[in-house]
Amino acid sequence: MSDLPVPSARRLQKPGWRDARLVVGLVLVLASVALGSVVVSSADDRTPVYAARGPLVPGRPLSADDLTRVDVQLGSRTNQYLPADSGLAPGRFVLREVGEGELVPRVAVGSREQVGVQPLVLSVDAGSVATLTVGSRVDVYVNPVDPAATGATKFTGPELALAGVSVGGLPKAAGGLSGGAGGDRPVQVMAPSSRIKDIIGQVDAGARVTLVAVPGGTAEADQ
CATH class of the missing domain: 3.90.1210.10 (Antifreeze-like/N-acetylneuraminic acid synthase C-terminal domain)
Structure with missing residues (x-):
């Protein structure tokens, strides 16, 4: 009976620079470091x-x-x-x-x-002011007095005088009141300079002024 051949153990070799796995691993590490640097730099680029x-x-x-x-x-x-x-x-x-x-x-x-608007204070029904804040946008309607009417005061019908203007302030009413359920309340709107003279003339002639909030233009509408 012949002796069986005995396999010889191969000595493990230390990987060198020419080992493909070492090169690939090194490339992946360097790529990760470079990518991380780019991400951090981009995050701070504000x-x-x-x-x-x-x-x-x-x-x-x-x-x-x-x-x-x-x-x-x-x-x-x-x-x-x-x-x-x-x-x-x-x-x-x-x-x-x-x-x-x-x-x-x-x-x-x-x-x-460059400013094209000026503050214009209008006296309006207090009920139309309840939901307004500084910065609200409103349409301004003017209802002139009918000059042909006799007896009781009559109006010709409301006309849109200003569209989408900003409320610049809400001054206190006479006596220090901030407005209530009835009566009139002063409201400051930022009106185009070219329209102020005409609106003042209509108000002085007895016209009634009504403010209508633009949809989405009041603090209440944003809540």
């Missing part, structure tokens, strides 16, 4: 811009107290918004409405000469 602390009403002076800084990633749209890295320039005015918490577009801010 730009400081201003957002409205509260409603910004056209025609009003703009101060740092009206704004809050936020860091955002907007890509190519970053230049469309008011930068917060160099502070607010003096003499800035709101040119168009910006809602509370919204980023402030550059085109919404300008100089006094």
